Amino acid sequence: MWDEPQALNKLSGMLAGIAVALLLFGALHYMLRLPVFALRTVQLDTAPQRVSAAEVASVVRNELRGNFFTVDLEQTRRDFEKLPWVRKVDVRRHFPWQIDVKLEEHVALARWNGSQLVDTHGEVFDAECGGASGTHRPPLCGEAGQVLPTLNGPDGSAADVAQRYSRFTQMLLPLGQQIAQLSLSPRGAWQLWLRDGLKVELGREQMEQRLARFVTVYPYSLGAMHKPARYVDLRYRNGFAAYLVAAHG
Numbered sequence: 001m002w003d004e005p006q007a008l009n010k011l012s013g014m015l016a017g018i019a020v021a022l023l024l025f026g027a028l029h030y031m032l033r034l035p036v037f038a039l040r041t042v043q044l045d046t047a048p049q050r051v052s053a054a055e056v057a058s059v060v061r062n063e064l065r066g067n068f069f070t071v072d073l074e075q076t077r078r079d080f081e082k083l084p085w086v087r088k089v090d091v092r093r094h095f096p097w098q099i100d101v102k103l104e105e106h107v108a109l110a111r112w113n114g115s116q117l118v119d120t121h122g123e124v125f126d127a128e129c130g131g132a133s134g135t136h137r138p139p140l141c142g143e144a145g146q147v148l149p150t151l152n153g154p155d156g157s158a159a160d161v162a163q164r165y166s167r168f169t170q171m172l173l174p175l176g177q178q179i180a181q182l183s184l185s186p187r188g189a190w191q192l193w194l195r196d197g198l199k200v201e202l203g204r205e206q207m208e209q210r211l212a213r214f215v216t217v218y219p220y221s222l223g224a225m226h227k228p229a230r231y232v233d234l235r236y237r238n239g240f241a242a243y244l245v246a247a248h249g
Contacts, residue, residue, distance in 0.1 A: 039067055039068060040097040042056075051083055056083075059079050064079075084126065085106050086106075087104045109165070110150060111148050118162050151181075152181070157184055164184075177194045177198075179194060179195070180193045180195045188204045198232060199230065199231045201231070202235075
């Protein structure tokens with residue numbers, strides 16, 4: 001090979017090409033790390049309602065690594081999604097030294113099984129609720145200062161229970177009643193409690209039909225009585241049973 005000029009020329013050309021590629025790579029590597037490309041700004045698209053500025057600053061200060069070109073956007077997204085109340089995050093580069101962050105927060109629909117929260121998408125999440133006065137979180141988790149209802153159910157049923165809650169809430173509007181608690185038992189039976197203390201037994205089938213019948217006849221039956229009802233069983237084919245508060249005196 002060493003006495004073949006054509007082969008030597010080909011080898012030398014290949015080596016020269018590799019050398020040029022390495023030089024270009026080194027130059028690019030150097031340029032990408034110049035101070036001019038250091039990250040200077042993290043821009044939020046809107047001001048968060050539940051996430052504090054201190055929590056956002058902590059992620060930027062402690063988790064953000066690299067410059068405009070080398071920052072790991074996927075890791076940055078995951079770091080922001082670890083914050084309480086954050087549901088989803090979108091992170092994009094904005095040349096030459098900024099990244100844009102779009103935070104989507106959970107909107108709490110109810111308390112879930114006493115220890116967690118469930119949002120309007122039926123997703124269960126962990127976050128503090130009912131913060132003390134003076135903290136960055138509002139004293140109540142509900143929108144417009146509402147007290148959150150309680151939803152209960154087996155693991156994996158949150159989306160179904162949340163959907164039923166929204167549907168039952170709409171059905172009760174003509175009565176001016178609100179749901180304080182809705183529960184799904186492991187055997188599939190539904191119960192709800194209204195804010196005035198009335199417990200309603202819906203059973204395991206035809207729940208909406210039963211509740212619709214109750215809403216229709218309530219003003220002419222229980223609503224017209226002087227004794228308030230504390231328990232209503234709707235698991236009857238053509239009616240329901242009501243248990244009234246005993247009179248004292």
